[in-house]
Every structure is written in C-alpha cells, then in structure tokens.
Amino acid sequence: MSVRVRFAPSPTGYLHIGGARTALFNWLYARHTGGQFVLRVEDTDEARNSQEAIDVIIESLRWLGLDWDEGPVDGSDLTASKGDRGPYFQSQRKEIYQKHIQALLDADKAYEHEGAIKFRMKRETVVIDDLVVGQVDRKLTDREEADPDFVIVRSDGKPVFHLVNVIDDLEMGITHVIRGEDHLSNTSKHIALFKALGAEPPKYAHIPLILNKDGSKMSKRDLGASVTTYIEGGFVPAGVVNYLLLLGWSPKDDQEVFRIEDVIERFDLPQINRQNARFDFDKLKWFNYEHTRSLSSDEFRERALPFLKAAGIDAAGFDAAYIDAAFETCKEKVKQLTELPEFCDFYFREVTEFDEEHAAKHLVPENRPHVEKLREMLAGLEAFDADTIQAGFKQVGEAQGVKLGVLVHPIRLACTGKKVGPSLFHLMEVLGKDKVLQRIDSIMGRLGEG
C-alpha cells in the first residue's frame, strides 16, 4: 500500500517552526517512499481563521519548497483544491463529520450528555506502537479512571479536534501520522476512535518538540518561531530546511550540509531522535550561510534583488552580467541577504556618503601623493582586471615605500565610501576603469594639500 501522509496546520497567522519541521518530515517521508503528501487545513476555529492566515501557511510551505500532492491549490480561493479525497478544508467537511457522528450514535458508541456528545471509551490501557518512540502502554489517568468517556461534539454542535482529525485521516486514507510528540498521550483516544469507526488506525510516528534555547516552549513571539522571520530576514529555504532537518533527525554520520535530493534518498523514520531539541539561531545562520554561498548566480540574483529593492537600491538599469559579477564578490561574505544592500550598494549608485571616522584616518594630506600615483597607474592600465590592478598596487607600494594597506584604504573609501566590503581589486574590476577613476577624482578634494 502506498504511503499517504499529511500536514494539517490550523491557520493561526503564522507557520510555527515546529510545524514547519513536522511538514518537512512528512514531506520527506512521502518523497522517500514515493507516496503522497496531503495538505489539510484545520480551519475549524472560525473566530481565529482568516483568508490571510491561510495564505501565510501556504506561502510559508511554498517558500520552504514543500509541495503537496493533494490540498488547496492556493490561498486566494478556498474552494480550489487538487486531489480526489477532498475537500481539504475542515470548514467544508461538516456533512462528512455528521455522517460518522450519526453512525457512532446509532451503534451506541457515543451518547448525548448535557447537550454534547460523548464517546464511550473503554476503561483500559491502550498500546501505541510508535515508529519513533517504540511501544507505549498508555495507562489511564486518574480522571479517566473515574470517567474514560470524552466529548466529541460540543454542545454548540461543533465536533472537537480529536474527532475531526481522526475522521479526516480515515477518509483521506492516511497511512502514517507523523506529528509532534505533544499528541502522543492523546493517541489512545485516536486509536479508540479509529476502531469505533470500523477502521484500522494508521501508523504513528511522534517526533520530539522544538524548544527555546532555554528549554521553554516556543511561542509566537520567540525569536525564530515563525517561518515568516526567515522569509523576511534574508534566509534561503535550503538553509532553513537543512537546519530543521538536523533538529531531530540524524544521518548517523558526520555529514551536516545536505542537498535536499540527497536527503530524500536517505531520510527515514528510524533515524529520528527521541529527545526534544533546543533552537539555536547561530547554527541556523551558519547553515544559511553555507547554502547561500553555494547558490547559482541565477538563484542568488533572483533572491537578492528584492532585498536591494526593499533597501531602496534600484538595480534594474544594470545588465545581468554586471549584477552577477557584483554579487559574486559578495556571495561568500554575507550570512543573510538582508546584509547585502549595505554591502554592495556602491555598485548600483554613486558614492555620496562616507564612513567619516574611517575617512578622517585615511583621507589625509599625507596620502595624497599615494593616491595620485595610484590614479596615474590605474589610468594607464590596458587590462582592468583584479590581478593586473593588484600588481599595479604592489608596484606603487614599492615605489612609494609603503605597505599595501596604506594604499588600499583611501581607494576603498573612494570606490565604496566604506571601511569594509568585497575584495578591493575585484570590486574595481567589476566597477570598471571609468567609474573607478571618476570616484578617485571625486575624493581628491578631501585629501587636502599633500
């Protein structure tokens, strides 16, 4: 039987990092086994739901690259779904729930109580054969000892989570439920419900939770809790996914940086860890850097341009080759794309502002002769590539009797206005001779009389 897994978020206005990892593991398991990945929206809480909240979930999953085989087509139209086991929004499945509730009632497996409907739960230990945790003998709690039955339909007529979740998994033919460990205890209810509905329960795999750095529960406000943080924060999906992957799953060797295609091949449930993991933003940033630097020029440009635009830098007038060459000098320097505009703005606009503290140190009269010699050297260059420029700097340095650093600072200031940036010789090559000379000329006035 083909594997069918699902991710069933409820639209709360953001996709929680833990939910993202649950989605990732489900997706990976589906792709690894050649099964189906279903997206189901648990939008039963009408007060809290909104189209916007659903869009956020869908956008976040798309951004992460977790595509689904069945589920909503997009967030702009609630009725549009793909797959033949729908609808995929719980808000549209009321008749289905009603049918099963009636069946339970008719079979006396459920009964009315103070306007609500309660499920007749057996007063006995339920064995859960969990694919990750192992066999769990879920004994009754003291309350269940007193009354094992639980409400499945509230007195206002709305079925509760446990019921709709089970009915949906049943109707959608879900074979493996991979979800957070916070549902482990409730699994006894779900198994009983499946059996009462005349079906075999699916296989369960409960994965550990993601906690804050200090071990507390991650809530919406905590740093990094929402996938939106990464989308807006200049992260790349592959980096976030790689970090999430290793938070709870281990390849059992020393490999850390993964391409998603390789993960699909290697991923499986037995390598999922059992203990909760703490969230470490620094390590996530490192993974992000590793993946950002290895992006193809096309993808880097595509992802970077929106961040330049947001920072008010218009790169539209430059051709792709120039943009790529410029980005190439920055690629291995930035950890997040949000750092890029500050790092590369001089490629796309005139230098009008200077790091004054740095300028006060290096745009000084005693440097004037050096800068003049450098300008002369650069103006005479036939080829304007990094190696030639560097060789020219060395010659001037020797002739003037100063170290390279003395020459580099004023020119970097002229070309970029900044103290830090890409390799000077490479950046000059990209800028081109004309712009470089013009920018050097424009700082001559600041040098005073040599």
Added chain:
RNA sequence: GGCCCGUUCGUCUAACGGUUAGGACGCGGCCCUCUCAAGGCUGAAAUACGGGUUCGAUUCCCGUACGGGCUACCA
C-alpha cells in the same frame, strides 16, 4: 496530583557492552590577509545522580532528580 516521553560538551548530535567518548555551531589562540569574511591548524568543553546485571557499562534493568508533553465542551 495522575498518565506519557526524555536526559552524552553551552547547543545540535555520533559511538554491535570494550573508543584517548568523535563531528558540527558557538567561544579562545595561532596562521593566512587589502577591509570584512572565508579557509588551515589548534585549545577549552559532555556521558544527571544512586543502585544493580556484567570480566567490563554512555550503551541493558531499577530508583531518584531534572526537563518536556498530555490530562478541556483548545487545536
């Protein structure tokens, strides 16, 4: 309170019952160097505690402590 799950460097993790307990992030040092990074080398850093079982426990069992989850007419 009851029930369930867990516990290896600060963090993520590796280790058929026999290893100098390995790797990664972060942190420190050195090297490289036009800035900032990167890179190379290197240092500090862990088996929660107590009992068993065993020739030998990080590893198996029990207990304690600690952490997390669930215990709703929340999801």
